[in-house]
Amino acid sequence: MSTSSKSLVLKHISVEIKGQQILDDASVELDEGRIYTILGPSGVGKTSLLKVVAGLLPFSSGTMTLGGNEFNPNEHIIGLVPQSYGLLPWQTAFESVSSAYKISHNKKKLTAQEERLLTQLFSDMALMEQKDKYPSQLSGGQQQRVSIARAFATGGDFLLMDEPFSALDSLSREKAQQLFLRRWLKGPKTTLFITHDVEEAVFLGQTILLMGDREGITIEAIENPVFDPYATSLEIKNHDDFYPLVERLRKELHNHDK
Template sequence: MSYLQISRVGKTFARGASSTEVLRNIDLEIEQGEFVSIIGHSGCGKSTLLNLIAGLTEVTTGGIILENAEVNAPGPDRAVVFQNHSLLPWLTVYENVNLAVAKVFGRTKTPAQRHSWIMDNLNLVQMAHARDKRPTEISGGMKQRVGIARALAMEPKILLLDEPFGALDALTRAHLQDQMMDIHQRLGNTMIMITHDVDEAVLLSDRIVMMTNGPAATIGEVLAVPLNRPRRRLELATDRTYLRCREAVLKFLYERHRFVEAA
């Protein structure tokens, strides 16, 4: 059995007498250590699928199995990084990460071990120098790095990323993409990322899951990205495999956009 198995998952939201089927028959298997991106037009249920994996939303039909255990509630084995960093403004960088560490390791690590673990994760995202600053004193990119450090400090089985770089400027976004590739290379985490950015998906992913349009969206295609790691964005700019994968995703999205316009 795969590390993460999503079997015939559907999600319907009900409001009074009306209901909306957002996802239908989602079948997907993800191996340990994979980086998988999910892409599709707005309203195709990408974030809903991520919330189902996180246990933040209950499935309507089907099931999700992570390492032989059913996913039916939130848990520290699945950490989520949202587009909004969600840092508590009255706490320092260090204290924001400590919230997660104390929750997960409060009974299994000594105070000295927890401190060392917090600093290890801040160093991983190059934010140890700002440990005593509050969110209002650092940039948007730095806040997102702290959010990533907080998620990684939970030592999750899967890191779930919901458009984590969507609100950042292009240069900061590129820098964090490179940093995320480095973290994935070093730690071997299983990562699932929602994105609207085709280049981001191809650059970071082992596979790209392309969703059909909603409502009742499902998986249209799954594209393998056979690019060696580590990856260098400047070298990939003219790489034939990179360009072929990029073209395949764009073609899929363009065809779906035509269906939206026709409707």
Template structure:
């Protein structure tokens, strides 16, 4: 068993001896092997590693979309058996409904029974709050097709946060954005996280993004995946992009990049 824990912190998620395989035409494909780690309250943890190493599989287990073949994933000591309103999920493909306006998209989760009963005035207050936080107030009645890619991603973030999940699970949410918009989204995300105090699990292929956003980076090995190394990110919040020009930032980025590239080579060698 490979275990990663942080002492003297409140553990929320726990991945315990997780293994997973999928059936393929060529036979069973082992994706994750006997992996254990925990996510503590207030963590921003990024998972980096080669494509196909099982990062999204791990996130889907946390979301309750998948059950491990062996081992268990628990939240506050209770095994996760399905999705729940305490976990908000963001994907790369924006995840907004094109037939709903901006304000209707944000309100969508608030109208679901699973999110609890709220009065009409409470729902309006929440929608107004996130329209303001995301800079979308003047686009309240607009449809997603009228928005830029960055604005649609802000809308997806607003819809995820509006139901007040305790945990935000993000799968390459900024991968389709241009560099300038992606940088702006990083700062917006950190600003909202500071205001909301959420716990985040992020999948990203960008080492720079992982170091800038996270307090901890988990480098995932080639299949069958294990945790190759846990890298603590020592920079305090709030952060700004001048951090990326410091020798300390570049040293961490280079170290993680080297680890990831070594795992890419190992995965390529598997064929």
């Protein structure tokens, strides 16, 4: 894999909380503007890795660099999509997205053009009819799409997604995956996407990171030959390489889980 000028490189990252080793010697290189899906057994440290990149979890040793310079997450705008939507009950969908935009862009009021851009984002996420609804009036899939719209609205170069679609039924999930890819294509950000679903990892990941724990964390980067953000999930599933790759990943995950 070639190292792009803005690669985010984590080297020998270890995290300790109260004497307990949470992440042990993890190294990975993330090229700019690619989607990386992360698979790995429960408890291996996927969320911890994401939190390190987000600056929410300090590491005790190792280095994190962007384009060769020290990377301090607090100096960057990073879009985060948690598993549990994270919407405030008193904000409508549009208020939620526009307030995230205003905070990250240090603005008090939206200009007419910014209002149009955010409206386009709602349209891209198939949320136009939900703009003025509160979270309690939205389905899980709609809430999660608002959460994704909010992460896109913050701008910035990084998007961190922690099992964002795990609570959705399969139809809502496929719709959310497709809408996410369409929007991502408009401005590809370096994306880390944790999932427990092997097929989702193959559908969404340009590179699939397989995490294991063998005398320290291992992260195997697998280039995905079937990745095609323009294709539907059915087209991807019909690709000759799709099921062999899914099978291989399932086997490797099973081996790591022993």
